[in-house]
Amino acid sequence: MTPLRHDDHLVVVGAGLAGWRFCEVVRQLGFSGEITLIGAEDRPPYDRPPLSKQILAGKWEIAKATLASAERLEKTPVTLRLGSRATALDVEHTRVELDDGTRVAGTHVVIATGSLARSMSFASSGALPTLRTADDAERLNALVDAVEPGATLGIIGGGFLGAEAATSWMARGLHPVVLEAAARPLLGVVGEEASEWLIDLAPDFGVELHTRQTIRDVAAREDGYRIEFEGRDPLEVSLVLAAVGSVLDLEWLSGSGLTLDHGVVVDENLQAATRVAALGDVARFPYRGDERIRVEHWQVAADHAWHLAHHWMGHVVPPAVPYFWSDQYGKKIQMLGHPRPDDQVVRVMGGDGENKWLALYAREGIVTGVLSLSNPRALATSKILLDETTTLDEALRHAPWTA
Ligand code: FAD
Numbered sequence: 001m002t003p004l005r006h007d008d009h010l011v012v013v014g015a016g017l018a019g020w021r022f023c024e025v026v027r028q029l030g031f032s033g034e035i036t037l038i039g040a041e042d043r044p045p046y047d048r049p050p051l052s053k054q055i056l057a058g059k060w061e062i063a064k065a066t067l068a069s070a071e072r073l074e075k076t077p078v079t080l081r082l083g084s085r086a087t088a089l090d091v092e093h094t095r096v097e098l099d100d101g102t103r104v105a106g107t108h109v110v111i112a113t114g115s116l117a118r119s120m121s122f123a124s125s126g127a128l129p130t131l132r133t134a135d136d137a138e139r140l141n142a143l144v145d146a147v148e149p150g151a152t153l154g155i156i157g158g159g160f161l162g163a164e165a166a167t168s169w170m171a172r173g174l175h176p177v178v179l180e181a182a183a184r185p186l187l188g189v190v191g192e193e194a195s196e197w198l199i200d201l202a203p204d205f206g207v208e209l210h211t212r213q214t215i216r217d218v219a220a221r222e223d224g225y226r227i228e229f230e231g232r233d234p235l236e237v238s239l240v241l242a243a244v245g246s247v248l249d250l251e252w253l254s255g256s257g258l259t260l261d262h263g264v265v266v267d268e269n270l271q272a273a274t275r276v277a278a279l280g281d282v283a284r285f286p287y288r289g290d291e292r293i294r295v296e297h298w299q300v301a302a303d304h305a306w307h308l309a310h311h312w313m314g315h316v317v318p319p320a321v322p323y324f325w326s327d328q329y330g331k332k333i334q335m336l337g338h339p340r341p342d343d344q345v346v347r348v349m350g351g352d353g354e355n356k357w358l359a360l361y362a363r364e365g366i367v368t369g370v371l372s373l374s375n376p377r378a379l380a381t382s383k384i385l386l387d388e389t390t391t392l393d394e395a396l397r398h399a400p401w402t403a
Pocket of ligand 1: 280
């Protein structure tokens with residue numbers, strides 16, 4: 001790879017975390033050429049994690065989540081094209097077509113278009129509110145401002161987003177009810193055993209959680225919604241939030257010739273084609289050998305941005321260990337690595353009913369992940385287990401979490 005030169009022009013599509021962080025890091029590394037940052041939203045890049053936490057809890061204004069503040073934009077000069085959606089990519093000419101019919105041609109293209117909230121709609125209510133963008137958070141806050149104190153709010157989906165929204169709405173003196181389709185929340189992420197260890201988080205925090213829920217209909221009413229289920233009485237709520245996962249919009253890349261397979265397929269340096277890369281939620285990247293994964297978490301998007309900027313500036317960089325956190329029900333859940341839900345899991349600190357614990361995941365005797373509940377220090381000292389291949393036996397012998 002020839003390192004970037006001052007006469008190169010980087011066209012970054014997607015003005016979210018990965019796109020913006022890439023611009024910042026490549027400038028910090030000394031890139032002095034042109035950068036055009038194209039974003040479909042009208043706002044300058046902002047951070048999403050506070051949307052379901054401080055912003056939904058009414059503790060922060062949305063402006064506080066801004067990433068590309070005037071000060072940071074001064075240090076990271078870019079041509080911002082906000083409110084512009086890319087509609088096509090010409091890989092050979094590294095050229096992007098926008099929804100206003102204009103084209104932006106550069107020498108390199110970065111695809112950092114993230115993901116979208118999966119929508120849920122019923123004939124009798126239309127599309128239910130979701131939370132992905134700052135506009136969504138503003139709309140939800142306006143709706144919440146209009147309900148009575150203590151009002152019941154229905155949250156469909158007990159995953160990260162649903163749990164965080166419930167926590168935030170509790171903080172506002174409301175009565176969130178979480179409706180989860182699976183036997184336990186996070187089953188598909190942390191697996192059978194660990195999801196069992198987490199099952200009391202919601203009730204211990206005072207949040208009503210109903211699992212194994214099959215929703216038949218959500219009907220809009222004058223003062224809210226009526227949720228109808230298979231096999232139980234309907235629930236009347238003042239507001240409903242659908243927190244049922246995400247989808248990708250790859251339509252604009254369909255004629256590009258890039259390999260699209262549940263994401264934009266990239267190599268270990270995030271290259272989708274010559275001088276075209278993909279980062280963050282949208283990128284499907286190789287992980288530990290033949291496996292290809294796509295991860296929708298903050299740190300992975302930030303690490304991708306760091307990796308690509310270094311790679312294009314001619315530096316060799318090792319891959320990062322995937323990481324996520326979630327603040328829910330007064331606790332912090334954190335995970336390092338990318339275990340499969342059916343990997344072996346061993347709790348090495350804390351036990352049932354304790355507020356703080358640490359667990360290791362392993363597959364074929366090799367450590368694949370570390371999961372912690374409100375134990376950030378033990379998680380951090382255990383990262384060493386994933387920086388290099390470590391057997392479960394070695395991990396248990398060295399017990400870095402005790403350091
Ligand atoms: P995004 O941040 O989604 O940015 C993509 C941008 O591209 C968007 O602004 C979009 O409008 C724009 N775009 C899309 N298509 C086009 C197009 N065709 N043309 C131009 N622009 C386009 N992760 C954690 O690890 N911990 C958390 O606690 C956590 N909390 C979260 C809370 C919420 C409410 C949400 C929504 C996400 C949370 N995440 C969390 C996930 C994390 O925020 C994402 O993984 C991260 O934002 C991904 O960054 P990205 O740049 O890939 O995508």
